[in-house]
Each structure stands twice: as structure tokens, then as C-alpha cells.
Amino acid sequence: MKITLTLNGNKHQVDVEPRHTLTDVIRDACGYTGTHLGCEHGVCGACTIIVDGEAIRACLMFAIQADGRTIRTIEGLAQGNTLHPLQEAFVKHHALQCGYCTPGFLMLATHALEKNPDITDAELQDVLSSNLCRCTGYQNILAAVQDARDTMRTPS
Amino acid sequence: MKAASFQYYAPTSIADVVALMAEHSDAGIRILAGGQSLVPTMAYRLARPAHLIDINRIAGLDQITDHGEFLEIGALVRHEGFAANRLPARLGAILAHIANHIAHRPIRARGTFCGSLAHADPASEWCLVAATLEAELIAESARGVRTISSADYFRGIMSTALEDDEFLTSVRIRRPADDTLFGFFEYSRRHGDFALAASLVSFQLTAGLMQNVRLGLGGVEDYPRRLAEVESLLEGQSPSAAVFTRAGDLAAQHVNPSAADVDYRIELVKTVVERALQHANETT
Numbered sequence: 001m002k003i004t005l006t007l008n009g010n011k012h013q014v015d016v017e018p019r020h021t022l023t024d025v026i027r028d029a030c031g032y033t034g035t036h037l038g039c040e041h042g043v044c045g046a047c048t049i050i051v052d053g054e055a056i057r058a059c060l061m062f063a064i065q066a067d068g069r070t071i072r073t074i075e076g077l078a079q080g081n082t083l084h085p086l087q088e089a090f091v092k093h094h095a096l097q098c099g100y101c102t103p104g105f106l107m108l109a110t111h112a113l114e115k116n117p118d119i120t121d122a123e124l125q126d127v128l129s130s131n132l133c134r135c136t137g138y139q140n141i142l143a144a145v146q147d148a149r150d151t152m153r154t155p156s
Numbered sequence: 157m158k159a160a161s162f163q164y165y166a167p168t169s170i171a172d173v174v175a176l177m178a179e180h181s182d183a184g185i186r187i188l189a190g191g192q193s194l195v196p197t198m199a200y201r202l203a204r205p206a207h208l209i210d211i212n213r214i215a216g217l218d219q220i221t222d223h224g225e226f227l228e229i230g231a232l233v234r235h236e237g238f239a240a241n242r243l244p245a246r247l248g249a250i251l252a253h254i255a256n257h258i259a260h261r262p263i264r265a266r267g268t269f270c271g272s273l274a275h276a277d278p279a280s281e282w283c284l285v286a287a288t289l290e291a292e293l294i295a296e297s298a299r300g301v302r303t304i305s306s307a308d309y310f311r312g313i314m315s316t317a318l319e320d321d322e323f324l325t326s327v328r329i330r331r332p333a334d335d336t337l338f339g340f341f342e343y344s345r346r347h348g349d350f351a352l353a354a355s356l357v358s359f360q361l362t363a364g365l366m367q368n369v370r371l372g373l374g375g376v377e378d379y380p381r382r383l384a385e386v387e388s389l390l391e392g393q394s395p396s397a398a399v400f401t402r403a404g405d406l407a408a409q410h411v412n413p414s415a416a417d418v419d420y421r422i423e424l425v426k427t428v429v430e431r432a433l434q435h436a437n438e439t440t
Contacts, residue, residue: 001164018164018208021195040157041196048262055262060195064164065188065210108262129347130260 008076025063045131055111074103097135178298250338288372310379339436
């Protein structure tokens, strides 16, 4: 079945089977391999992306459900050579080691900060508890997102 | 971990859903609402429906309607739909509190109340809510509409009174008296994980005594249920730490854990019942 996805501002018309998940189609048919697949059953959050303004787990949505929808993935975060403030903060605070969970965390945090720029530390801890990271112990991820929150709401 | 092939439908009306279910119920058909439990089940191929009906394009199912006597929760009301503070005060507050125990935010943005009831996981918070409070489930099929009382709904682990051709269009929760107090406590190993045990309690205080006590337990047996013996013990009593401890001990004597580590679960039952009662008492 033919579906159309608007991925990071670009329209992609792709042919999918109903059983294909959104993660598989974004990676294999559209070629955006920045979205990672960890557990494939909704536990790890590595495949978190933003669909129509909502952070969701792309392994738990069939691509056919996303027909006509607007999708943002990790590839859409940086503007040219300028990293997103969250990406800058992840570098600064060493919020990644192997990097496998990073795209999911970045999209989860992007959504949280866009939805509520004044989100509290406690709320951030609750939001970020959604995803698994086996390297960092989470403290650096929390510190990075808190720093990005403060940077993003300070008018420069 | 990829789902098996299926035929996909995205109807825009309930009439189209029940017509499809009537046509294909023999071949294996499932409703796709939030998909947060069904899709992993399909990925594991524990579920292999030949037909999948995506109801997300049906308008109007995403509403919680306050009918005065009861709240009606449509088939597409997401878990996070209970966070907004627009429901009757104490009932709304306890439902919002319970919703925050369900998995994590991206899951709560997709998963649905009615989907949880249709899936009937023994650890489901919403199944505990339906079993404990006065709830009715509205099932539609090409044969008509029927109402199932929550007391008759659960049949076993992930097994319910819904027939293969029936679509759970909404759930109605009877609005308790305005002075009803609620308490909830859940234990899980990690934040957002499945409940190992959970309890929901409601009662009114008349002249300092507990009246109309409802006490439900979930996560321990095949499906959540009210514990009549514990309700009887509490009825007419003055709330106190000693009474709550006795209630927990009595609850532990009347459960048959279906999950592994029976002794541990029984200890947890004492704790969650006692703490749910404490929680209700703190809201006075």
C-alpha cells in the first residue's frame, strides 16, 4: 500500500506492507537510519520520534497508521552545521557513551522542552525515565537536558 | 520480532467496524486503538490476527463525557486524557493519580483506557478501576449493543466476556457520591513498570465511620476483583492504622496469587491494601 510521510519537512511516498512498523519504514524505505531499534517491543525508547507533535515509540506504530502525518526524527534536529542546543548540551555534559540510545533521548527531550519550556527538574526526571541507557547512569543525560532547558529559555 | 501479515482497515464509523467484525470474526480479527500492548504482542507473534481494524480515524471516540450519573469513557480516550483536571473533583483526582502509574509518557500519549480493558492484563491499573468501582462496558456488534457489568467482565488472564465480533465502544463509571474518598497504592520494581500488586479503595465517612467500602486488588490474581471479606471488615469501622493493618492481613488470607513467587506476592498484598487505605484516609 502506498503511503505518504512528511519526514523532517520532506515528502516521502513509499510502498509498505501493513505489518511494517514506522521505525522499519523510516530506516529501510526512507533511509533515515538515525532512528534506532533497540527492543522492538516498546520498552527501551530508542526509537522515540515525534509524530504530529507527540513523542511516540515508532516500533509500536505501523507505518500505515502514519499515512499523511508529519514526522520529526534526529536527522531534523540540527540546522545545517549548527547543532540543536540539546545536542550541544549532550556533548558538553558527556551525556552519551556508545550513543545507541541518544537519538531516542534527544527526540524525547526535544518534545518535552517544546511542550513545556519551564519544565521542572522533577518533571524532567519523570519524562526521561521513559527511555533506557546502559552506559551513562542517566545523571549526565539529566544534567544535559536541564542545561539545554536553561539555555533555550534565556533570550540571547 | 516482526508482526505476521494481516489485512489492514481504517474505517471512519462504528457501523463499519462492527460490519467488518461480523464478516471476519472467524478468521481472527483485532481492534487497534493505542497499540501499546497489542503491537508488541503481534511482534512476538503471540497474537496473529488475520485482520486488523485501526479505529484511530473514527471521530468522537476520544471523549470523556460527564453524564452526571456516570462518566462515559470513549474507545480512543488515551491514558494521558485523564491528566487534565476537568472531571468530578475526587474521582477525577484519583483517576489522574492512577494514570501516572501507567508506563511512561510516550506510552500514555497513545495507549487507551478501553484498550487496557479489552487486553485485560492482570496488572492493568484501568482493569482494577473498572473492577473496584461500578463500571459498565458497552459492547457493540452487528447483533446489537449490550452492557456488561464489570463484575461479569473478567474471565481469566487476558480473557474477557467480549465475543470475537464485539467492539468495546465505551466504558461507563458510575459517579460516586461527592464525599467519597479514594486511595490507591501500587508496587512495581521500576518506575513505570507492571504492577506486582496494586489496590484501589473507596469509602465515605459518616460520623467518622467508613461506609460503602469498596476495596479492589490487582496484579496478583488472574484478574482484579473486589475483596468482599475485607470490605465487610472495614464497613462501619473508624479508620485507624490498626484497622488498616488488619485489613491488609485479611486480604492476604483471601488471595490466590497466579504469578510466580506466591509468598512474596502475599506479603505485597498486605502492604498495598494497607497503604491504599492510608492514602484514602489522608485525603480527608
